[in-house]
Amino acid sequence: MELIRGIHNLKDVHKGCVLTIGKFDGVHLGHQAVLGQVVAKAKTLNLPATVMVFEPQPEELFTPELAPARLSLLRDKYTQLKKLGVDRLLCIKFDLAFAAFSASEFVENLLVEQLGCKFLVVGDDFRFGQGRVGDFSMLQSMGKKCLFDVASTQSFQMKNCRISSTAIREALNDDDFALAKQMLGRDFTIAGKVLHGDKRGRTIGFPTANVLLKRCKAPVNGVFAVNVRVRDCIYPGVANVGHRPTVNGQRSQLEVHIFNFNENLYGQFISVALIHKIREEMKFDSFELLHQQIQQDAIEAKQLLAVS
Structure with a gap:
């Protein structure tokens, strides 16, 4: 095309x-x-x-x-x-x-x-x-x-289709990713090129691939169980979409930790499918408390995705 x-x-x-x-x-x-x-x-x-x-x-x-x-x-x-x-x-x-x-x-x-x-x-x-x-x-x-x-467009449809972008945004806002998937015909995904971050995650055993969200507003916010497409392979993981308030983040971005994955992704294009929402993004009083919560998020994500 x-x-x-x-x-x-x-x-x-x-x-x-x-x-x-x-x-x-x-x-x-x-x-x-x-x-x-x-x-x-x-x-x-x-x-x-x-x-x-x-x-x-x-x-x-x-x-x-x-x-x-x-x-x-x-x-x-x-x-x-x-x-x-x-x-x-x-x-x-x-x-x-x-x-x-x-x-x-x-x-x-x-x-x-x-x-x-x-x-x-x-x-x-x-x-x-x-x-x-x-x-x-x-x-x-x-x-x-x-x-x-x-x-x-109405006369050019074979059947009455009440699906709309607004309805999909509402489903995402309600954390109904199954409904959003039904209307999209696929999982809702966020895609982009992996950029260098502050590398805090790797110091606690949770290295992340960081994608800057080049949008006026993101349609979702919080922590999610995800499936990540890297080239032609799919890997389970856990992701945060937001501003990272605990470390005084300023830019809206996606951070995804891919389970059991060690490759260097800098500069590569990845696609992250949001499967389940785990919690809202929140600010923690210390990086250690954030670390503890990330561990819990990873456990829950694995349970939701049925991976070990």
Whole structure:
């Protein structure tokens, strides 16, 4: 799957597509139903199936304090979209300059002139253009004028699917990881590159792989029993997601201790599936008390994951 970063990287070869636009946060089963049909439509028309997303998401630019926690980052979306057979992922930088595009400029310049869109699938609540004046009915009327068809995501689903990113966030907030898994079609995971930490964990026999959470907000917080994918292998472990208040941590990050694992992971990409929540993150009065709690967390994680 081709990743196109920014409008400036659109070339003549990219003209002509079946396009869908959205956040696709989590790429859950509802998204997958729509995307599967977008891919099928693209094959019927012999055109590339193209997904357009925005980074950051609009509310993260205008009202970051109100923006919902991200279920997936761009890398996560790329991975899932590729599995679904999408041909191209267009990531548009959402900034004040792009937000100033009029609704007609968005359609005529981007969708028609640069992308050559022949079939468009969007939510019927999709708004676009400066002041969010563009809506679904405007797309339909401009589609007739500019010779592209428009369908809503609801009409493009074979069955009524009430799954939503909001519902998944609520399930995660309620520590219902089984329900989140049902809606996602897979375990909820956090993935990223392992960075150097302060190496405190190795001094007490619990070395951790540290992944910085590059999000406005994390959708989860606390200590979890996890399964960790390292390359093509899965290992059980225990992880903390948060700010590490006991050691006055400032950055939101994931720290995962993999049971019976001795390899150097620095610089490697890992994916951590959250299986069960053990407890909330808390501040301890001493590092020794934290050490004792980590030992208990590891025992509980092993019991939950049924590993010795």
